[in-house]
Amino acid sequence: MASSSSTNAGSSIAYLIPEFPGQTHAFFWRERARLHRLGDRVAIFTTGKPPEELRARHAWAEEAEALTRHLTPLDARALRDIASELRRAGREGLARVARAMAASEAPTPMDRVKLGGALLLGARLAAEARREGITHVHVHSCANSANVAMLANRLSGLSYSLTLHNPLDCYGPNQPEKWRHAAFAIVITRAIRDEVEEELAGALPPRLFIAPMGVDEEAFCREAAYEPYAGEGPFRVFSCSRLNPVKAVDDLVRAIAGVAEAGVDVELRIAGADDVGGQYQAQVEALAKELGVADRVHLLGSVSEDVVLGELRRSHAFALASLAEPLGVAIAEAMAVEVPVVVTDAGGVPELVTHEESGLMVPPRAPERMAEGLLRVAREPELARKLSRGGRETVLRGFHSGVSAEAIHEGVKEALGGGAPRADLRRARAAGE
Template identity: 25%
Template sequence: MKIAVLVNSFPKISETFILDQIIEMIERGHHVEIFARNKTDEEVVHEEIQEYNLLSNTHYPNIPQNKIRRILSAGKTFAVNFPYRPRRVIESLRIGKYGRDALSLRMLHYSQSFKENDFDVLYCHFGPNGNLGSLLKQTGTNARVITVFHGYGIRLGIENGPGMYDEAFKHSDLLLANSKSTIDKLIKMGADPDSIIFHSIGVNINEFYPRKDGVNGNDTDKVIVTTVARLAEIKGHEYAIQAISEIIDRNIDPEIEYRIVGGGPKRSELEQLVCELNIENSVLFTGQVDRSTVQSHLKETDLFLLSSLDEGLGIVLLEAQASGIPVIATNVGGIPDAVNQNESAILVPPKKPMLLADELEFLCNNPDQWIDMGNKGREYIKNNFNSNDLNDKLERVLKGNTRQ
């Protein structure tokens, strides 16, 4: 198969699930090209980007950020492409269909950067790229269009109000949803239930190592609590930090060390909160790291903490359970699907740092439960989120076989 993968940004350190699917399809002999709206300038990239030479097959639209230059560039793009693709050019300017993407002239640039018409499938991550795939399908591309919805796309659709994804809903051959929560939200937004398939992201369980005899890989007497997440508002890090502060105030034994793995726009604000709570000696901000460093931190972790305000699924929860780590998380979005609730994970309502602290204290005082919770979590991932099984299913879907 020839597969065009449409994404927002590439490469992006936090979107390992997209990278993993691309690599898996390449490993299975398919030709994959990546069409990204934006090129990231992140300092850290995953080593697989270079190993598979992915940037050589990645296409970016040349869109000026300056509005005047963008208008001038759009005029040139219109003049050059209208004689050859008049339908696509006109369609890309329809504000009623494509909203801000059309009004800003970005859709014109996006659509014209897509030169190939012989792909078998357009695999569109996130709703806005489903709209782009819809435009391409309506204006000459014969490929099947499959749109994948994750938490970000759902939140964006809710924020922008009804109708944002009408084109993707109407013209996608299939909609893939990463959790039952996502399915429910898609239906509320107007998607045809019969067009939706539940298809989650998985992990390669062999890349994660369970604790042995209840002992982690760190060489301290401290309880290592870890969060892996981008430092963004939606992740609710301040509530986890407040919970850690409360645990420290309770003087539990052994001592807590809290690691926040990831980078993002809220780092300085969160560091300030840590200082205000006077717990800077117990909290480590690692910054942005690659997947091998994440795995190293998980090897050393006793308890995994995630205080998100919303999640489409939460792949970090899959990775933590694959590593045999007990989980404390918030009961939001697709998280109940991602964990084996009350077996490998304890869930609490969002924005409740005292409840997070209570559960942390319980597990800190009962380390004998860690190994059992960890084993149940790893088994849950093996049975429900094994990437090899899920990629078998994805390959069938991409080929047009939607039988489950």
């Protein structure tokens, strides 16, 4: 997407991100930096702190924590702000809120409690935005944080937008009302766009853009040219994901066992924390021991972006065995660093990876096929070089964080009356580019 808008006047906007800054939130920080380049000032709000085990460990985490404003807990000042905002809304604003809440889907008592809490947080968000001169809020979630922004809009008129990072069913009820009042929305893949247009027909905002979760292609790059495996020392495979059954790390361990059985001295290093209470990590470790590859499989835990970058630069291949992957930021990071990727074709991955051109794709739950792909990278240096080049070229064409940043920048300008719709963004939606 073109970057000519960097000369345009920016806006004072805010992100609303649940449990920020979390370990998987690097993409948001990169996108924010790109928005700053475009001239936008971006504050950050969150509905609560992340659990300690999922807190960001990146170099930027301390700065992010210092900049982030928390909507909870509700202290005395927050309660005064909420009361003031409710009074300021008057009968008209309260009537809009009442209509929105009456139209909202809240099928369980807990959903109704959450909706009431979202109204309080929406009033606080509106008050904070008014105080700081913030004119638009972009919500990086379609769960309850989207209710917060929607109710802030109904109460005060505060403009908001959404990014949908996963299929709709990941984000709970009330999707039509969350989307109906948004100025625009971003979805990360064509497949998710198609789902949204079918499921939310009649409730979509006036603008719907496709923009992937992108990579900082300037930081995620090589210091030296990629060298395929030459048969000496270990064939180094890296993976980066949460330790969660949906990531099928157990299948990846089985694939590594298959590579070792084929006579290749293979080493697997996995970055990522267990987010299901440690049970899955114990299962993975037990499986590696059972298969005789415990000395080949290394679990690094939660690590910083710098560590991930270092691991990618020293690796011969990247592998991910996910059962469901909306797009795959970790895959795109590996491609940006010119590491050949061997990944499952689950979810939106085929929109990022072209088989035999920018990576190798295999079906989910087929560790023997993943082993075959890894063996090809280990034994076919020309293929490895081709995939290395193709991956980087793919990221530069449209999977970097500047794409989503410009979509937000242009969407906010249009929403606030600062410019006509950009032709390239309209084409992106029409053509699914």
